[in-house]
Amino acid sequence: MTTTTAIHSTGYRVRKGLRIGFTYLLMSLLAIFFLFPIVFMLVSSIKNNETQVMSDMSTLYAFVPRGELGLQNYYDVFAQLDFGHLMFNSVLIVAVMVILGLAINSLMAYALARLRFRGRELLLAVVVALIIIPFESVAVPLLLLVNRLPWFGGATTWLDTYHVQIIPFVADAFSIFLFYQFFIGLPKDLEEAALVDGASLFRIFWNIVLPLSRPVFATVAILQFLTHWGDFLWPLMVTRGPEVRPLMIGMQQFFGLDPKIWGDIMAFASMITIPVLVVFLLFQKWFVQSVASTGIKG
Amino acid sequence: MTAISKTPLSSRRRNETIMAWVFSSPALVLLTVFLLTPFLMAVALAFTDQRLIPNPNLPTQIIWLRNFVRMFQDEAFLRGILNNFYFVVVVVPIQTALALLLAILVNQKLKGMNVFRTIYFSPVVTTMVVVAIIWTFLYNPGEGLINKFIQTITFGMIGPQKWLQNTKLVFPAIMLLSIWQGVGFQMVIYLAGLQEIPTPLYEAAEVDGASKLQQFLYVTLPQLRNTTIFVVLATTILAFKLFTQVEVMTKGGPQNASMTTIVHVVHQGWGQLKVGYASAISLVFFLIVLGVSLLQRYFLREEKAVN
Numbered sequence: 001m002t003t004t005t006a007i008h009s010t011g012y013r014v015r016k017g018l019r020i021g022f023t024y025l026l027m028s029l030l031a032i033f034f035l036f037p038i039v040f041m042l043v044s045s046i047k048n049n050e051t052q053v054m055s056d057m058s059t060l061y062a063f064v065p066r067g068e069l070g071l072q073n074y075y076d077v078f079a080q081l082d083f084g085h086l087m088f089n090s091v092l093i094v095a096v097m098v099i100l101g102l103a104i105n106s107l108m109a110y111a112l113a114r115l116r117f118r119g120r121e122l123l124l125a126v127v128v129a130l131i132i133i134p135f136e137s138v139a140v141p142l143l144l145l146v147n148r149l150p151w152f153g154g155a156t157t158w159l160d161t162y163h164v165q166i167i168p169f170v171a172d173a174f175s176i177f178l179f180y181q182f183f184i185g186l187p188k189d190l191e192e193a194a195l196v197d198g199a200s201l202f203r204i205f206w207n208i209v210l211p212l213s214r215p216v217f218a219t220v221a222i223l224q225f226l227t228h229w230g231d232f233l234w235p236l237m238v239t240r241g242p243e244v245r246p247l248m249i250g251m252q253q254f255f256g257l258d259p260k261i262w263g264d265i266m267a268f269a270s271m272i273t274i275p276v277l278v279v280f281l282l283f284q285k286w287f288v289q290s291v292a293s294t295g296i297k298g
Numbered sequence: 299m300t301a302i303s304k305t306p307l308s309s310r311r312r313n314e315t316i317m318a319w320v321f322s323s324p325a326l327v328l329l330t331v332f333l334l335t336p337f338l339m340a341v342a343l344a345f346t347d348q349r350l351i352p353n354p355n356l357p358t359q360i361i362w363l364r365n366f367v368r369m370f371q372d373e374a375f376l377r378g379i380l381n382n383f384y385f386v387v388v389v390v391p392i393q394t395a396l397a398l399l400l401a402i403l404v405n406q407k408l409k410g411m412n413v414f415r416t417i418y419f420s421p422v423v424t425t426m427v428v429v430a431i432i433w434t435f436l437y438n439p440g441e442g443l444i445n446k447f448i449q450t451i452t453f454g455m456i457g458p459q460k461w462l463q464n465t466k467l468v469f470p471a472i473m474l475l476s477i478w479q480g481v482g483f484q485m486v487i488y489l490a491g492l493q494e495i496p497t498p499l500y501e502a503a504e505v506d507g508a509s510k511l512q513q514f515l516y517v518t519l520p521q522l523r524n525t526t527i528f529v530v531l532a533t534t535i536l537a538f539k540l541f542t543q544v545e546v547m548t549k550g551g552p553q554n555a556s557m558t559t560i561v562h563v564v565h566q567g568w569g570q571l572k573v574g575y576a577s578a579i580s581l582v583f584f585l586i587v588l589g590v591s592l593l594q595r596y597f598l599r600e601e602k603a604v605n
Contacts, residue, residue: 020408023403023406023408024408026403027403027404027414030400030403030414030418031414031417031418033478034417034418034420034421034478034482035417035420037421037429037432037433037436037478038420038421038424038432040432040435040436040443041428041432044435054441057435057438057441057442057443058441058442058443058445058446059446062443103324104324104325104328105325107321107322107324107325108321108322108324108325108326110321111317111318111319111321111322112322115314115315115317115318115321116311116314116315116318117314117315117318117319118315120318123322123326127329130329130333130334132587132588132591133333133337133584134535134539134583134584134587136539136541136560136563136580136583137337137340137580137581137583137584137587138333138336138337138339138340138580139336139563139564139567139580140340140563140564140567140568140573140576140577140580141336141337141339141340141343141573141577141580142332142336143350143567143568143573144336144339144343144348144350144573145335145336145339147350167328167332168328168332168333169332170328171324171325171326171327171328171329171332171333173329173333176325201313201314201317201321202317205321226422226423229425230425230426230427230542232426232427232541232542232545232546233541233542233545233560233564236545236564236568237564237568248425248427251427251428251431252427252545252546255431255434255546262435265431265435266432266435269428269431269432272425272427272428273424273425273428276423276424276425277420277423277424280419280420280423281416284412284416287419287423288415288419288486288489291422291483291486291487292486292487292489292490293490294487294532295487295490295491295525295528295529
């Protein structure tokens with residue numbers, strides 16, 4: 001009796017061990033699939049010798065840092081173009097867009113969630129309906145529109161500016177919706193008490209609602225960042241010179257130069273990727289939570 | 299008494315209304331100018347021959363349905379729409395299934411799951427332009443890594459291919475990297491769905507003697523119904539927006555083999571300045587996305603009514 005249980009449990013343990021082993025094997029193979037292009041990029045970028053990059057690319061040596069290693073490719077990129085300026089443009093555009101967006105989208109969502117006023121229901125319905133309109137379907141008419149918009153100082157077009165890359169994306173219906181969903185879930189007691197004490201609505205929003213809403217602000221900021229950091233279509237259409245162009249357009253142009261020097265291209269690509277990867281690793285949990293929240297059903 | 303207490307209340311109401319519009323107006327104005335207006339413009343322009351830079355000798359005319367008629371004779375447009383559907387049919391099932399598999403794997407209570415989750419998600423934070431360029435290198439004709447890999451595992455039976463120059467292979471090649479880049483996003487949504495399934499359901503199933511497979515089929519899958527609808531339809535919409543990787547890698551070529559609707563819209567509207575025609579195509583694209591979105595809302599409502 002005892003021996004059979006013992007055999008049974010050994011068999012069970014072996015089977016369980018096998019299953020776990022198989023799971024790790026499968027997950028590691030998948031991990032290789034998801035990592036190899038990134039590792040390939042990073043390793044190629046530090047091989048100083050272009051011949052080495054080309055001869056290694058068809059074997060497993062593509063993933064091994066060997067031969068003459070260094071930052072020569074990175075220096076080459078800096079020698080050919082003003083990488084710092086492109087990076088500055090990208091960071092400026094996304095940062096201003098995200099910060100302004102957090103302010104105005106949360107304010108509107110707060111009005112929709114908490115204030116009683118005529119037209120509230122209609123406004124909410126309009127916001128939900130606007131989520132459906134994809135940017136791609138309005139890009140061309142928007143180009144026509146911004147081409148003729150005036151700006152301070154007498155400019156008669158928005159083309160080739162920073163603001164043309166920022167302002168159209170500040171207000172975002174989906175961000176408003178995420179804020180709205182969060183705000184209606186907050187308990188009202190504190191806000192009502194403050195109202196009785198005579199606090200203004202803006203004060204209540206700033207001093208009571210904001211501190212309670214850090215998670216949703218982080219979520220919206222990360223989602224907007226992920227959506228717009230890689231923006232390509234719109235900057236391609238509205239910028240012509242290198243002054244205000246973001247990194248992605250710079251990368252595409254650099255890639256289009258012939259002859260292609262893959263070591264340099266991979267160095268450029270690495271410089272775009274590494275900062276975002278680092279930020280992602282630092283705030284991993286927040287990234288995952290933000291993305292998960294897009295799955296909530298409306 | 300009542301009159302006194304009523305006045306501050308109604309004034310507070312009025313104040314609330316004013317503040318509501320003050321709070322809403324910045325976002326509302328921007329949405330109106332930069333989303334609603336161009337959308338209405340697209341609807342109107344679709345029936346004209348408007349150009350981006352108007353020619354003073356050729357004033358813009360209303361041409362009614364001629365843009366739409368032209369679309370059906372436009373090979374690049376038809377190829378683009380067909381490719382988008384081709385992309386949906388292939389990528390959506392694969393990407394959804396893979397996302398579910400990844401989510402189930404990293405949802406296990408084993409050591410190191412966080413590391414795997416991070417690895418699977420890392421392509422999502424790699425910008426599409428960069429992804430497209432790395433994969434162009436991987437697809438290098440002749441000596442590229444992917445060619446060598448396929449030659450090795452098939453013992454040289456499948457020779458080197460010119461992935462991005464071959465009209466049959468170029469679109470599947472783009473599909474592969476799109477899945478690679480996007481699947482981590484869906485994995486995370488599935489992961490959130492999995493974590494919402496109440497554990498007692500599994501315990502009950504185990505007591506009833508259900509195998510792991512049965513638990514997956516009769517507990518996990520039905521509980522993930524809404525998540526799956528969301529993932530499938532959101533991925534479908536993304537598939538119709540396909541642009542960046544195609545523009546960077548092939549610009550729709552060779553011979554329109556990798557053309558997509560949005561690539562065509564941009565080439566027509568921005569490249570050839572045919573704003574009217576591009577607006578008409580945008581409108582067709584919008585109707586497709588609208589259809590998918592309504593389908594999504596319909597399915598999710600249905601579910602609520604049943605429960």
